[in-house]
Amino acid sequence: xxxDPGMSVEIDGPDxxxxxxxxxxxxxxxxxxxxxxxxxxxxNGRLGVKPLRDGSHGxxxxxxxxxxxxxxxxxxxxxxxxxVQGARGGRAHPDGMLAPSEALAGQGEWVSAxxxxxxxxxxxxxxxxxxxxxxxxxxxxxxxxIPVYLLIDRDSAEVTVYSQPxxxxxxxxxxxxxxxxxxxxxxxxxxxxxxxxxNWVR
Numbered sequence: 001x002x003x004d005p006g007m008s009v010e011i012d013g014p015d016x017x018x019x020x021x022x023x024x025x026x027x028x029x030x031x032x033x034x035x036x037x038x039x040x041x042x043x044n045g046r047l048g049v050k051p052l053r054d055g056s057h058g059x060x061x062x063x064x065x066x067x068x069x070x071x072x073x074x075x076x077x078x079x080x081x082x083x084v085q086g087a088r089g090g091r092a093h094p095d096g097m098l099a100p101s102e103a104l105a106g107q108g109e110w111v112s113a114x115x116x117x118x119x120x121x122x123x124x125x126x127x128x129x130x131x132x133x134x135x136x137x138x139x140x141x142x143x144x145x146i147p148v149y150l151l152i153d154r155d156s157a158e159v160t161v162y163s164q165p166x167x168x169x170x171x172x173x174x175x176x177x178x179x180x181x182x183x184x185x186x187x188x189x190x191x192x193x194x195x196x197x198x199n200w201v202r
Contacts, residue, residue: 020089021042024040027040027047028081029109037052040091041093043084045088050093054124054125059200061095061096061122063200064077064096065077065096067190071191072190075098075101076098076100077120078097078111080107081111082094083113084141086144092119092137092141094120097118097120098116099115100115103116113144116146118184119141119146120149120151121137121150122152123154125202134153138151138169138170141162142166142168142170147186154197155201157178157198159194161173178194
C-alpha cells in the first residue's frame with residue numbers, strides 16, 4: 001500500500017539496520033516518481049515524509065518570498081532538497097532556503113548549504129513533522145552551520161528566529177508573536193512585518 005503523502009512516517013528501531021544516505025536518495029527518487037508531491041527527509045538516521053502544503057501554508061511562503069525579495073533583491077528563497085549534518089549525511093526539504101539567486105546553478109538534486117544565509121520552515125499541523133521542525137531541524141541546521149533558522153509556528157502564532165550556530169545548536173532563539181516586527185540578524189539583515197501571518201492560522 002502506498003503511504004499517505006499527508007502523513008509523516010518515522011522508520012526506526014534497534015532491529016533496523018542503519019539506512020545509508022545513498023539508499024535514502026534512491027528511495028527519495030522512487031517516491032517522488034510514484035507519489036505526486038511526496039518529499040522524503042533523512043535526519044539523524046531516520047526517514048520522514050514532509051507533509052503536503054495546505055493553501056494557507058502556501059500563502060505564508062508567498063509572503064516570505066515577497067518580503068525577502070523586496071528587501072534583498074539579489075537573493076531568492078529556494079525550495080530544493082538540502083544536504084545537512086555533514087558526514088552524518090542528513091537530507092532535508094526546508095520550506096525555503098535564502099541564498100544568492102545563482103547559488104544553486106549546476107548543483108544536483110540535493111544542494112549544498114554553503115551559501116545559505118537562512119532556512120525557513122512553516123508548521124503543518126501534522127504532529128510528527130511539526131516535532132521535526134521544532135526539535136530535530138534546529139539542531140540539524142545548526143550542525144550544518146546555517147546562520148539563521150526562521151520557524152513560523154502556526155499553532156502558537158509565533159515566529160522563532162534561531163541564530164549563532166555553534167556547530168551543535170543555535171545559541172540564540174528569539175520568539176515573537178505574530179504582529180510584531182521580526183529582525184533577522186546578519187548575514188540576512190531583513191526586518192519582517194509579521195502582521196499578515198495572523199490571516200493564515202486556523
